[in-house]
Amino acid sequence: MSAARASxxxxxxxxxxxxxxxxxxxxxxQDTENEHVDARVADVLVARSDVPTVALPVLEVGTLVEIKSVMVVYGENQARGRYYLREQQHRHLLEHGAVYLFAVCVPAPSRDVIAVKIVPATIVDELVSSWIDAGERPDYAQLSWSRIFDPAEVDRDGGERP
Structure with a gap:
């Protein structure tokens, strides 16, 4: 694994x-239990102001959750962070009625969470216009955090205005 990927x-x-x-x-x-998700709902999760959801007012116990995070800005141009979605993982989430929990974070090294939002994989599927063929690596898509969050949601919670 390269140093950049490890970081x-x-x-x-x-x-x-x-x-x-x-x-x-x-x-x-644990990855050994399910390599395609990071978490599951252990206690009924009701949407609230600090954990909003899209189209799901309640998440049932057992719902699978893939956590994706990005820095609010990155690089010299201070571009908005982009979520990296793997096609095979996304297909697994669709098959299992899973959700993504998207997080926008303060730039490294702290990675403090500025804002989160839970979005069903079926809705994320509508946001992916195409998958990028990565040759020998898994196909992927990228989504800017502004495709998931209104910039005002991130600014309101203390984020930098890119």
């Missing part, structure tokens, strides 16, 4: 831990 993986794990702390209704799922 990115560590940052994602840091953000994932912060999300699980923020949303106590979720429990961590």
């Amino acid at each position: 990115s993986k560590h940052a994602g794990e840091t953000a994932e831990a912060a999300v699980l702390e923020r949303v106590p209704e979720l429990e961590y799922v």
